[in-house]
Amino acid sequence: MLKIRLGHSPDSDDAFMFWGLASGEVKTDYDFEHILRDIQTLNEWAMEGKLESTAISVHAFAHVSDKYALLRHGGSFGDEYGPMIVAKRALSPEELRETVIAIPGKMTSAFLALNLYFEDQFGAGVRPKTEVVPFDEIIPAIQEGKYEAGLIIHEGQLTYEREGMTLIADMGRWWKAKTGLPLPLGVNVVRKDLGDGAVKEVSRCMRESIHAGLSNRGKALDYALQFARGMDTPTSDEFVGMYVNERTLDMGDEGIRAIRLFLQKGTEAGIVPPVQVDVVD
Template sequence: MDDTRSLSLGFSPCPNDTYIFNALVHGFVQPRLARFDPPVLEDVETLNEWALRDRLEVTKLSFHALGHVLDRYALLRSGSALGRGCGPLLITGKHDYPRALAQWKIAIPGQLTTASLLLRLYHPKCENLVIMRFDRIKEAILRGEVDGGVIIHESRFTYQDLGLRCVQDLGEWWESTTGLPLPLGCIVAKRSLSVAVREDISGAIAASIAWADRHPDECLPYIRKHSQEMQPKVVNSHIGLYVNAYSMDLGDDGLHAVRELLRRGAEVGLFPPADELL
């Protein structure tokens, strides 16, 4: 294929992604071997589902979804959300709920999210799962529609304000079980693109992050445009938690963590064993 043509790009409207891609989207940094169409911003579960249909050439994914599409998409070394103290939380409210966790009706933010994978690894007998958008889960718990929910993104910073409580920090469970950082989300590119182009795109994403680190205030208009009602302190906490050294480059430690997550997911039959990541 002609790698110089314009490529489709998708990522989420969450502050970590708009922070990472701001400079790339606005032309402050550019890949040498590729160019992009105007990006499509969608919630990560939509992007996960699109990847199953090969819709975008470069896209944000949950690492759970990556396990299903590794035959067609290659992991990029830059742009990932991976770290410590940043995992999804299993929370509940004040209403009555079944004593045994396996009997709970639990909301999850998408079938292909890493949050749902972690819940399955943490407690495989939890099978009464309800899929809903991540931003509806807290309210569903408060209304008693579900006994608990797995929250991600900015919800982990605000759930206590509503009187909700954490049952299990799934990231903390992962870290204590494996000793590894937790892989949450990643950027992938189609394997039909040449290795040189994929590496060039990854380098451009790293350069976009470096630009944002040097000009954080200049990123704010784009971030706020898409974060909508999120409070400034929550935006800053979000970026500080999910954009880190692993976002610049996964490195050996990060790749080891990804392989372990995918190994465990394959072990419980969620997707085929991983072969080649990059």
């Protein structure tokens, strides 16, 4: 029995996506071990090829495409929503340009989007001033006055207002207006050295696990709620719906175009190396 260490973040959307595998709803001869870590850690581990299959940021994929094949299933896209710059008060563009922004990691897609946004707003070569802070500590750090602004991901996108934050810019909304495409954020990958057979089996299991969750929404959501970090059921359901949907089941041609363009823009900005985006069917 081939053991597949499967990395994903301890978030309700990822948990929903992997419920089919975790519950045994998806049948396979492979032994899947679920490894839960934050996305920054998974990105770093992917650099080493540590796990057989893992969720990673689209940004990180540009650095590990030699080791990992990209799956059509499990992609997270923000369609007119995505990572947000928030602060306790409104900031002028001039203030934002000079403000140190707390970010969830330099290999995250949120960070790449932030850099592309700054180039678009302030000119080629202009970079944001940033410091890395664990994603769930960004809003508390702003509330405590440690940072003027932060780049938030995950459920913070739904709860920032009730925590006293003001929206400065939404990266997903900006990207959609700029390109007409959804903002690619996360993908699932499988290590190429497992061989074609294993790659295809992991791809099948991933697809069927997402399909199982979408087809058994109540059960999958109940499982996902244990990873909801205090969100109530309606908010968790809304969050899951944002990032687990038909595009997650299969990113389609539009999703592939969005990933290619996002990484191409990153290459043109000198942030990521050139990468050939090939997707496993």
